[in-house]
Amino acid sequence: MTIPAAWYLIVSALLFGIGATGVLVRRNALVMFMCIELMLNAANLALVTFARVLHDVGGQATVFFVLVVAAAEVTVGLGIVVAIFRTRHSAVVDDLHELQG
Amino acid sequence: MNTVAMPSVHYLVILPEIILTVAAVGLLIASSLVPGRLRSSVGTGVTVIASACVVVDCVFQWVDISRHGPSTTMAHVIIEDGFSVVAISVLAVSLGLSALVADGWLCRERIEGVELHVLVLASAAGAIMMAQANDLVVIFLGLEIMSIGLYVLAAFDRRSARSGEAAMKYFLLGGFSSAIFVYGIALVYGATGTTQLGQLAGFLSANVLRSQGLLLAGTALLLVGFAFKVAAVPFHVWSPDVYEGSPTPIVGFMAAIVKVGAFAAVLRVLASGLFTQQDGWRPMVFALAALSMLVGAGMATVQRNVKRMLAYSSISHAGFVLLALWAASPRGTAAALYYLATYALLVVGSFAVVTVVSADGHEDLTSYRGLARRRPLLACSFTVLLVAQAGVPFTTGFLAKLGVIESAVEHLGWPGVALGVIAMVATAVSGYFYLRVVVLTYAAPLDASPAAATASTLATSRPRARLAALGSGILVEDTRDGELVDHAEVYGAAPANGETAVPLATAVAIAVCVVPTVVLGVWAGPLVELTTRATMLFHP
Amino acid sequence: MAIVDQYLPILGMLVLGALFASASFVASSVLAPHRKPTESKLAPYECGIVPELESPPRFPVRFYLVAMIFVIFDIEIVFLYPFAVEFKALGGFGVVEIGLFSVVVFATLLFLVAEGALSWGPVKRLTKAMPSRTSDSTIARITPRPTDRAA
Numbered sequence: 001m002t003i004p005a006a007w008y009l010i011v012s013a014l015l016f017g018i019g020a021t022g023v024l025v026r027r028n029a030l031v032m033f034m035c036i037e038l039m040l041n042a043a044n045l046a047l048v049t050f051a052r053v054l055h056d057v058g059g060q061a062t063v064f065f066v067l068v069v070a071a072a073e074v075t076v077g078l079g080i081v082v083a084i085f086r087t088r089h090s091a092v093v094d095d096l097h098e099l100q101g
Numbered sequence: 102m103n104t105v106a107m108p109s110v111h112y113l114v115i116l117p118e119i120i121l122t123v124a125a126v127g128l129l130i131a132s133s134l135v136p137g138r139l140r141s142s143v144g145t146g147v148t149v150i151a152s153a154c155v156v157v158d159c160v161f162q163w164v165d166i167s168r169h170g171p172s173t174t175m176a177h178v179i180i181e182d183g184f185s186v187v188a189i190s191v192l193a194v195s196l197g198l199s200a201l202v203a204d205g206w207l208c209r210e211r212i213e214g215v216e217l218h219v220l221v222l223a224s225a226a227g228a229i230m231m232a233q234a235n236d237l238v239v240i241f242l243g244l245e246i247m248s249i250g251l252y253v254l255a256a257f258d259r260r261s262a263r264s265g266e267a268a269m270k271y272f273l274l275g276g277f278s279s280a281i282f283v284y285g286i287a288l289v290y291g292a293t294g295t296t297q298l299g300q301l302a303g304f305l306s307a308n309v310l311r312s313q314g315l316l317l318a319g320t321a322l323l324l325v326g327f328a329f330k331v332a333a334v335p336f337h338v339w340s341p342d343v344y345e346g347s348p349t350p351i352v353g354f355m356a357a358i359v360k361v362g363a364f365a366a367v368l369r370v371l372a373s374g375l376f377t378q379q380d381g382w383r384p385m386v387f388a389l390a391a392l393s394m395l396v397g398a399g400m401a402t403v404q405r406n407v408k409r410m411l412a413y414s415s416i417s418h419a420g421f422v423l424l425a426l427w428a429a430s431p432r433g434t435a436a437a438l439y440y441l442a443t444y445a446l447l448v449v450g451s452f453a454v455v456t457v458v459s460a461d462g463h464e465d466l467t468s469y470r471g472l473a474r475r476r477p478l479l480a481c482s483f484t485v486l487l488v489a490q491a492g493v494p495f496t497t498g499f500l501a502k503l504g505v506i507e508s509a510v511e512h513l514g515w516p517g518v519a520l521g522v523i524a525m526v527a528t529a530v531s532g533y534f535y536l537r538v539v540v541l542t543y544a545a546p547l548d549a550s551p552a553a554a555t556a557s558t559l560a561t562s563r564p565r566a567r568l569a570a571l572g573s574g575i576l577v578e579d580t581r582d583g584e585l586v587d588h589a590e591v592y593g594a595a596p597a598n599g600e601t602a603v604p605l606a607t608a609v610a611i612a613v614c615v616v617p618t619v620v621l622g623v624w625a626g627p628l629v630e631l632t633t634r635a636t637m638l639f640h641p
Numbered sequence: 642m643a644i645v646d647q648y649l650p651i652l653g654m655l656v657l658g659a660l661f662a663s664a665s666f667v668a669s670s671v672l673a674p675h676r677k678p679t680e681s682k683l684a685p686y687e688c689g690i691v692p693e694l695e696s697p698p699r700f701p702v703r704f705y706l707v708a709m710i711f712v713i714f715d716i717e718i719v720f721l722y723p724f725a726v727e728f729k730a731l732g733g734f735g736v737v738e739i740g741l742f743s744v745v746v747f748a749t750l751l752f753l754v755a756e757g758a759l760s761w762g763p764v765k766r767l768t769k770a771m772p773s774r775t776s777d778s779t780i781a782r783i784t785p786r787p788t789d790r791a792a
Contacts, residue, residue: 009291016284023277032273039280043287050291059290062238064719066283069245071716073279075709076252077272082705083256084265107734126748133748133755 008049015042033077040070108176113162115179117155117189117229124151125222128215144218145204145606151222152197155229159190177299178236183635187438188232188365192358195445196225198610199354202453205604206350209460217257221354224250228362237286237296240366244282244330247362248275251355255347267346274329274339282326288319298374305377317381324385327367331360331419334392344412349459352408353452356415357445364422364441372429373637379429386427387516393420394527402534406464407455410534411448414490417527418444421505424520428508431636436504439632443497443618447490450614454483457603469538471546479603480542482615489618491535492528496622500629502528706758717746
């Protein structure tokens with residue numbers, strides 16, 4: 001018994017939607033990071049599924065790159081959060097209101 | 102034992118990335134091994150030499166193309182054609198000039214060390230990768246290499262809380278857009294079975310998809326990801342905050358590199374890879390272009406901070422390049438390339454002037470009052486840069502705007518004409534806010550009076566869009582600016598403190614930005630010829 | 642039976658993992674010095690009010706920095722994996738490529754070490770800032786100035 005590929009794609013679309021909603025709705029920078037990661041992993045799931053359906057290894061190889069890029073991004077992001085936290089003691093994005101015009 | 106077919110590598114083509122990466126890693130190793138802090142001027146020297154080497158390599162690539170024609174290498178994921186070569190040389194020149202501007206800033210802020218140069222080199226390598234990528238995954242990698250460096254650069258001024266805030270906003274929106282972009286890649290891959298643009302175009306011209314939905318959704322997501330990066334309306338909200346908060350020399354670099362790299366990639370993806378799908382993506386580009394031009398120019402008129410004003414103006418510029426993308430023709434591509442080449446110089450030069458003038462931390466427009474008396478040369482340069490951005494004749498900016506509008510109007514029918522009209526209106530409105538600064542620059546300086554500075558900023562910020570535009574997009578200046586100046590005279594308080602000298606490196610950079618703007622604006626042939634000949638491989 | 646054959650190595654890994662974990666526990670209980678701490682020795686404070694709740698542990702920022710550095714180096718290994726699988730097929734080209742990759746990765750490690758990002762323990766700058774310790778400086782350290790608190 002195999003699970004049809006469409007199911008994976010539905011899960012991936014759901015994950016992507018949850019992630020995108022989270023970025024737009026949540027106001028804690030760390031939670032927003034997690035939501036971005038969720039979106040990237042949804043894309044990874046879609047890539048792997050398509051690679052499986054198309055019998056092509058390219059999609060799976062792409063996942064490697066996306067994973068590494070996501071890790072690099074999160075490291076930089078956490079670095080920025082730490083830098084901000086040192087001056088502000090808050091990770092809530094709405095507290096960042098110095099730049100408005 | 103199975104063998105792997107090794108892709109052939111044409112090293113001349115990937116030499117730009119190699120040069121910049123070697124320079125970056127070399128600087129990193131040197132700064133770790135040398136006791137104490139490496140002087141930042143060392144970093145500047147290495148960066149400028151590396152960018153010069155890239156330009157030389159571009160000349161060799163150009164010769165190679167004219168002899169053997171455009172080609173692909175590394176299993177067709179990297180491309181060498183006239184378009185990529187011109188884009189790379191523009192990126193390299195922006196890199197070198199930005200490094201010179203940053204040198205003066207680093208000296209002023211007494212920041213030693215080469216970290217800034219390492220990051221700048223890495224970002225530029227990413228942008229170059231985007232410019233010559235022929236595969237969505239390689240474009241994504243280039244995009245991320247460029248962006249991750251820029252997130253850190255935005256936070257570079259650790260003493261300033263605004264810098265950290267700008268980096269945070271840039272990072273969150275940038276990460277969001279890259280996630281959207283990756284999902285777009287996944288959908289396009291699912292619909293066509295390939296991420297390589299050449300194969301994509303071949304597949305789409307040979308086959309008719311049973312359902313367009315997946316490909317259309319993928320294209321839309323790719324376009325949204327790009328629109329975030331180039332700050333096209335309605336995905337622009339991060340841009341003014343990031344421009345205002347980030348260190349000024351970085352902003353010039355950021356604006357030039359991101360725009361050139363991302364637009365080079367989006368032109369290649371849409372006009373070459375997904376050309377057959379243009380009924381799907383052209384309406385989206387239409388909306389993005391129209392909104393960006395209008396909202397960018399409109400919002401720029403009400404800004405009080407010069408960096409925010411330039412941010413909105415760059416949004417407007419993004420709209421103009423999108424206009425050329427909408428045209429989806431070889432002429433449009435050439436116009437876009439010309440626009441990007443001139444814009445890169447203008448924006449780097451403008452932010453170089455802002456770096457010098459805002460040395461005391463005042464980025465308010467009022468601090469430009471009477472600049473012409475204090476520093477005539479600097480004021481003259483700034484005038485040229487702003488006037489060129491406004492699109493006044495005898496500058497490169499005019500030819501750039503003319504080119505993109507022509508490429509759009511070439512499409513007979515209402516959408517092209519509508520976009521052309523919108524572009525002219527945006528040009529007229531932008532003329533107002535650029536020339537407002539120019540007039541302020543040449544206004545008589547005032548003694549520092551204790552009058553409330555807020556009153557003066559209110560006076561300058563009141564929108565006065567009373568403009569008359571001639572039909573051809575050339576504009577006349579609103580005489581009401583005289584009244585505006587009077588307002589500022591009553592309330593204004595220009596900083597009349599002792600001025601520090603412009604650092605030599607910054608002065609050189611500004612000169613390199615200004616001189617071609619005028620020379621190539623008058624003697625237009627060479628650059629227009631170059632961009633017209635710089636065609637894309639696989640361009641239908 | 643083919644499925645069982647496929648999963649046999651995984652089972653072996655599980656058994657090995659369990660063995661290693663239990664062996665470590667046994668070894669530490671055998672090798673560690675046997676001292677029975679008294680109850681007051683285990684308390685956070687030897688005198689004063691007995692705490693009712695566990696206070697949340699405080700990690701220094703350095704901890705997060707090292708964790709972040711770990712994440713990035715950890716994920717870089719993902720590129721070594723396909724190389725290791727196709728090592729023979731890739732031949733000399735693969736070795737050169739992975740060598741270059743390693744050089745870049747280790748250059749960043751070198752930079753981190755040089756910057757002192759990986760040095761644990763008390764921050765050295767504190768002692769450097771006060772070469773001659775006087776009673777004044779000590780008081781200044783114990784009761785921070787209002788400006789310090791604001792920053």
